[in-house]
Amino acid sequence: MLYREAGQFKTSYAADQAVFPIRQDRFLIAAALLIAYVAVPLLGNEYWLLTIMIPFLVFALAALGLNLLTGYAGQVSLGTGGFMAVGAFATYKLATGFPGLNIVAVFLIAGVITALVGLLFGFPSLRIKGFYLAVATLASQFFLIWMFNKFPWFTNYSSSGVISAPQRAVLGHFYVTGAEANPVDKYLFVLSFVAVLAFAAKNLVRGRIGRSWMAIRDMDIAAEIIGIHPLKTKLLAFAVSSFYCGIAGAMWAFIYTGGVEPLAFDIDRSFQILFMIIIGGLGSILGSFLGAGFIVLLPIFLDNTPRLVGLEIPVNTVTNLQSMIFGALIVFFLIVEPRGLARLWQIGKEKLRLWPFPY
Amino acid sequence: MGTLAERRIGPPLLKAEQISLAFGGVRALSDVSLEIREHEILAIIGPNGAGKTSMLNVINGFYHPQRGTITFKGETRRRMRPHQAAETGIARTFQNVALFRGMTTLDNVMTGRLLRMRRNFLWQALHWGPALKEELEHRSFVERIIDFLEIQAIRKVPVGQLPYGLQKRVELGRALAMEPTLLLLDEPMAGMNVEEKEDMSRFILDVNDEFGTTIALIEHDMSVVMDLSDRVVVLDYGRKIADGPPDSVRRNQDVIDAYLGVSHD
Numbered sequence: 001m002l003y004r005e006a007g008q009f010k011t012s013y014a015a016d017q018a019v020f021p022i023r024q025d026r027f028l029i030a031a032a033l034l035i036a037y038v039a040v041p042l043l044g045n046e047y048w049l050l051t052i053m054i055p056f057l058v059f060a061l062a063a064l065g066l067n068l069l070t071g072y073a074g075q076v077s078l079g080t081g082g083f084m085a086v087g088a089f090a091t092y093k094l095a096t097g098f099p100g101l102n103i104v105a106v107f108l109i110a111g112v113i114t115a116l117v118g119l120l121f122g123f124p125s126l127r128i129k130g131f132y133l134a135v136a137t138l139a140s141q142f143f144l145i146w147m148f149n150k151f152p153w154f155t156n157y158s159s160s161g162v163i164s165a166p167q168r169a170v171l172g173h174f175y176v177t178g179a180e181a182n183p184v185d186k187y188l189f190v191l192s193f194v195a196v197l198a199f200a201a202k203n204l205v206r207g208r209i210g211r212s213w214m215a216i217r218d219m220d221i222a223a224e225i226i227g228i229h230p231l232k233t234k235l236l237a238f239a240v241s242s243f244y245c246g247i248a249g250a251m252w253a254f255i256y257t258g259g260v261e262p263l264a265f266d267i268d269r270s271f272q273i274l275f276m277i278i279i280g281g282l283g284s285i286l287g288s289f290l291g292a293g294f295i296v297l298l299p300i301f302l303d304n305t306p307r308l309v310g311l312e313i314p315v316n317t318v319t320n321l322q323s324m325i326f327g328a329l330i331v332f333f334l335i336v337e338p339r340g341l342a343r344l345w346q347i348g349k350e351k352l353r354l355w356p357f358p359y
Numbered sequence: 360m361g362t363l364a365e366r367r368i369g370p371p372l373l374k375a376e377q378i379s380l381a382f383g384g385v386r387a388l389s390d391v392s393l394e395i396r397e398h399e400i401l402a403i404i405g406p407n408g409a410g411k412t413s414m415l416n417v418i419n420g421f422y423h424p425q426r427g428t429i430t431f432k433g434e435t436r437r438r439m440r441p442h443q444a445a446e447t448g449i450a451r452t453f454q455n456v457a458l459f460r461g462m463t464t465l466d467n468v469m470t471g472r473l474l475r476m477r478r479n480f481l482w483q484a485l486h487w488g489p490a491l492k493e494e495l496e497h498r499s500f501v502e503r504i505i506d507f508l509e510i511q512a513i514r515k516v517p518v519g520q521l522p523y524g525l526q527k528r529v530e531l532g533r534a535l536a537m538e539p540t541l542l543l544l545d546e547p548m549a550g551m552n553v554e555e556k557e558d559m560s561r562f563i564l565d566v567n568d569e570f571g572t573t574i575a576l577i578e579h580d581m582s583v584v585m586d587l588s589d590r591v592v593v594l595d596y597g598r599k600i601a602d603g604p605p606d607s608v609r610r611n612q613d614v615i616d617a618y619l620g621v622s623h624d
Contacts, residue, residue, distance in 0.1 A: 017495070203485060208478070209480065211469060215459050215462075217459075218459035218461050225419060225441045225450070226450070227442045227445030230442075236480075
């Protein structure tokens with residue numbers, strides 16, 4: 001079809017190393033950004049923005065964070081939920097403790113705090129690998145959630161243990177958190193954060209740092225003989241990953257739900273995000289988005305389909321059917337392509353380049 | 360050829376003195392001393408289990424010998440980590456290819472430049488300005504190595520998909536990208552056919568000749584060893600039994616006994 005790169009010759013290494021070396025890819029990403037920034041806010045209603053787009057973006061950010069750690073640096077983690085909780089509670093403490101602080105700064109500082117916590121829980125990774133490391137990261141999951149439940153200081157001694165987002169605005173009067181916030185402002189705020197952080201992640205993984213992460217992932221012994229310091233590299237991966245997860249947690253609590261208790265970030269959340277990157281594609285930035293889209297959108301799609309085609313099915317049957325179809329689809333996709341949706345997309349592009357010829 | 364080699368070869372670059380290494384009751388190396396001279400090609404040979412790979416592992420810091428010292432570039436040390444060895448200029452390849460299978464040939468060779476890339480995290484995240492400039496400088500260096508090893512066509516292929524002979528070549532490329540002063544090759548030609556061995560031999564000679572890299576290699580193919588090396592060290596049961604130019608080693612009675620076995624009648 002139109003996806004052909006014939007005739008696009010690169011005359012410099014810079015052109016060859018560009019983020020999107022193929023012209024069609026540049027068009028695609030520009031179109032995607034245009035739709036996200038212009039079409040969605042114009043056409044989407046409140047339901048679409050608040051219950052579909054914002055959770056999708058928040059999940060995509062968390063999946064991106066976990067993908068940097070697990071997909072690129074090869075360190076399996078089940079502590080994502082815990083790190084998201086750190087981000088959420090750090091944001092809450094910062095926003096209530098320093099009311100004058102800009103909300104963007106609050107999110108970024110909360111991310112840095114989460115990065116430091118992630119760094120701490122990354123230390124076992126020097127000694128343990130694979131499944132054993134996954135079990136060790138469970139410690140962070142359970143410890144952090146326990147800590148936020150146990151000490152009322154984190155919730156400012158609220159009796160219910162729920163933190164709720166105070167009113168905050170960016171650029172003067174665009175409220176992005178709190179009850180008065182406008183869905184479109186919220187959406188654009190989250191979108192901008194996610195777009196910038198996704199671009200930064202793409203840059204990281206295609207440069208020195210990404211290569212050292214992948215080297216540690218693929219063969220840590222060989223990585224060490226070419227001069228990579230294993231502990232530093234793994235800790236950096238934990239810190240960066242936690243930074244992303246922390247901001248995702250903060251946005252979950254402050255923008256998506258507006259109020260949250262520690263249990264929102266329990267082990268289920270960690271698994272959910274792990275599933276996203278497995279289904280989307282380990283070691284792929286695009287995969288994080290595809291996986292998040294799959295997990296967030298598919299249940300909503302399955303929920304609404306019977307009504308759309310005019311079938312009247314009792315609600316509990318729908319719920320059961322939904323779980324069954326959802327599970328079956330996950331198994332189906334993993335059998336068809338164990339390396340995730342991102343790989344399917346890549347294969348599709350390869351096929352398009354050659355179409356209509358088989359090779 | 361003798362005079363040419365003498366002109367080329369300089370003073371000792373690395374000295375291993377009385378290295379003893381044991382794993383529990385197994386003595387891998389006992390009291391081995393050897394030196395590697397600047398710009399030479401040294402072959403370490405010996406029957407299976409003689410301690411050849413252990414010796415390389417001691418040199419680049421994987422194993423810590425119970426006794427003995429290593430002096431490299433005039434600095435004596437007892438313990439160090441492999442990444443420190445890399446920082447001082449020791450590169451190596453492995454007997455079983457140890458590439459990063461999920462990465463492309465280009466990325467694999469680029470990892471050899473990691474130690475020389477300095478731009479910090481924030482520049483990396485921007486991938487712009489100094490970070491981009493640095494990246495491109497190293498890319499053009501790496502492209503020279505890719506040209507040298509004639510692997511241009513597989514630049515963007517994930518190394519996991521390459522045939523064995525090419526993987527060995529990419530691994531050599533990654534080691535060369537580090538611009539090492541000392542290159543350790545652990546059986547660079549194991550499992551190759553004649554043609555691939557010829558190519559690899561040519562690359563080893565060219566590396567030594569063009570870049571002046573000192574090379575220590577382990578090899579089982581005696582004709583290759585005799586042709587390539589300036590000097591041969593023979594190990595047997597963790598002991599050094601011979602050390603000298605290929606011709607004298609070939610005629611050494613201890614070496615012949617070690618390889619063929621001694622009759623006990």
